[in-house]
Amino acid sequence: MGYHHFIGNGLNRSEKIQAWIVNELLNSKIPNEKRESSIQWELKHSSGVIQLARLLAQKRNLNEELAVVAAGLHDVHVIVNGTYDNHARLGAQIAKPMLEQSGQFSNGEIKQICDGIGNHSDKHLYSSDPFVELIKDADCFDCFFYGDKVYDYKDPSVLKHYYKRIIKIREEAGLPVKTCFSERIKVLGD
Ligand SMILES: [Fe+2]
Numbered sequence: 001m002g003y004h005h006f007i008g009n010g011l012n013r014s015e016k017i018q019a020w021i022v023n024e025l026l027n028s029k030i031p032n033e034k035r036e037s038s039i040q041w042e043l044k045h046s047s048g049v050i051q052l053a054r055l056l057a058q059k060r061n062l063n064e065e066l067a068v069v070a071a072g073l074h075d076v077h078v079i080v081n082g083t084y085d086n087h088a089r090l091g092a093q094i095a096k097p098m099l100e101q102s103g104q105f106s107n108g109e110i111k112q113i114c115d116g117i118g119n120h121s122d123k124h125l126y127s128s129d130p131f132v133e134l135i136k137d138a139d140c141f142d143c144f145f146y147g148d149k150v151y152d153y154k155d156p157s158v159l160k161h162y163y164k165r166i167i168k169i170r171e172e173a174g175l176p177v178k179t180c181f182s183e184r185i186k187v188l189g190d
């Protein structure tokens with residue numbers, strides 16, 4: 001038998017989480033008018049971050065399966081509640097019992113996933129945990145594909161770290177240099 005394309009009962013644990021995310025968005029009772037980002041965008045963003053987390057996990061030799069789960073759930077608070085306020089920490093609090101109740105992840109895996117989710121908004125901080133940094137970078141990587149100015153609403157002292165990250169990530173991925181990012185860092189001050 002070939003690939004199941006998410007049909008049937010043969011989904012593995014990470015695929016089940018990915019299907020849950022899509023279902024949660026498609027069945028959400030919170031309309032776009034009451035959301036800070038649309039259901040459509042969250043579908044695109046969660047999917048995009050998952051695939052880019054795979055790419056970075058393979059490049060960095062990190063656990064791809066756990067990266068997929070953390071990437072898919074990184075904005076779970078926004079998916080479930082529609083708001084961004086403190087959504088990283090609150091998202092980890094949603095993911096933890098959900099992963100525990102699935103019975104498919106060890107405590108160590110749940111901690112790793114929830115660390116990735118809970119810290120993903122701290123792009124201005126550089127932790128010693130490569131998995132946490134992977135989730136921040138995958139999020140950043142996807143968002144900058146929606147436009148160079150996608151993070152312009154951020155405080156300038158924080159914004160420059162988004163630019164620093166995307167410069168490094170693009171280099172790591174072998175993508176052409178986009179001078180707009182380094183030019184903006186110069187304006188914002190190093
Ligand atoms: Fe986020």
Ligand SMILES: [Fe+2]
Nearest residue numbers: 045074075139
């Ligand atoms: Fe995000």
